[in-house]
Amino acid sequence: MHTTAATPTAPHPHTPVPMSRRVAGDENRSLGERIAQTLKLVQEQLTLQRRVVHAGDTVYEAGQGFGCLYLLNAGFVKLVNQSPDGREQVVGLKFRGDWLGFDGIATGRYASDAIAMDTGEVWLIRYEALVAAFATQPTLLSTVHEAMSREIAHDRDSLMSVCTLPADARVADFLRYWAESVGDRGMRTDRITLRMTRAEIGNYLGLKLETVSRALSRLAREDLIAFTEKGRRDLHIPDVAALAAFVQRCLAPSAPALLQ
């Protein structure tokens, strides 16, 4: 019995885990490559139906019968849960290369609304056809499992952010996440366009819109972000890493010393 794990020789037993999107690890290919490969593989091995969506369109709705998974080929999608008593919660954001609809497998009905936040394209893949293809295309199985695994891991990270970060740090971390996500997709990270209102961001982060607004103003005051002349949904992020540093600074109010 291997009770206590034989961790390598890391200073901390947990450090090597990238948890989000650091390049390292045993996979050498970059995130962008992985996304491209996924799209290519699916496109080649499966019959799929394309659907163009526009901002506000519903990809699928909570309660609707499950039959398809959706691979997001372009655009941005938000996932929204609704409780019976009327509470609404943005529970996830999806980018190019992400899969949608895993939550429907277990119950046969989707558990959330998937709503496009911009013009984009989703590929509809019949779940049964996908499963059938696993037999001849083991890579497809790995790809799908990895996507589900990543989703599980990321959802937990979201919970951790909401539970452990103060408001300002949450907003900064959200911007970092968004910038990193679009960066991984080959888009520029220094100028990003938020597809969400302050209220939506706040909902996703467990904050009110005023708090988000104040946090953004503070970040702008510290020159970690800047609003473009175009409006307040476009913003300039000179240094994404500085946002991560800001999060750390929020956590260490008085004793900045050591570490890192």
Add this chain to the structure above:
Amino acid sequence: MHTTAATPTAPHPHTPVPMSRRVAGDENRSLGERIAQTLKLVQEQLTLQRRVVHAGDTVYEAGQGFGCLYLLNAGFVKLVNQSPDGREQVVGLKFRGDWLGFDGIATGRYASDAIAMDTGEVWLIRYEALVAAFATQPTLLSTVHEAMSREIAHDRDSLMSVCTLPADARVADFLRYWAESVGDRGMRTDRITLRMTRAEIGNYLGLKLETVSRALSRLAREDLIAFTEKGRRDLHIPDVAALAAFVQRCLAPSAPALLQ
């Protein structure tokens, strides 16, 4: 688990998919049955290694190389994420019949610590062997996919609770969830033993231990729970449904009526 959406009769136009019907009776079988079937199926179709764990034991550690999934046959397990800066977060609770380790598939390393909260038993299942068995046992594939799907859906519900419920409701909802979970496993729900300290519960719910303690005291004052003479970790829950009602009461402080 508290969020399943309410649009069963959604007459939506853009559903080219007929409804992929699942096996009859599949939807009707109880949760307890599903768990039993999962354990039976895995036991029969796979070679597995059993491991007895005791409170505090580590099932797997974050950063450790992924190779196995774990099926929890008895006991209770908590999943704990640790951020590089030292923040710790309980991100999940697992019960008999739950799978552990999905988070390791994507990166090849587990993303969290899985720690036993009580004496129990996990079954180690080599992931590669599992995948190999999919070829001849399609039921196994469904089972695993459903488990992952359920995990994704539940993690989102957790996020919603943390983001939308006030402290008292969060604690009440936690107790309801725990009671329901053990109830689904055939254990009595009127007397439950929390395997966690107030601090751990608070961590899981994004609250401080004092807040959890006060919430519990308030619930006890309203006779929704009662402490047993044995100690404060055992408690009596006369009516689980009343806890759910309490959550609703927290949300509707004065005006229950109309929708928006």
Add this chain to the structure above:
DNA sequence: CGTTCGATTGAGGAAGATCAATTAATGTGG
């Protein structure tokens, strides 16, 4: 060009955190 929606900013209030003191359980060695 006015209407509407989203964003910003301020003032005041409330929920929950922090600090602190006490009590109850758990564990340990004699």
Add this chain to the structure above:
DNA sequence: CCACATTAATTGATCTTCCTCAATCGAACG
């Protein structure tokens, strides 16, 4: 088994953060 040490839980008093309410301003849009 008991005295003691240790850890967990409760409760109160105070403080901080974030929410609520409200007014203003800017942008988008018909």
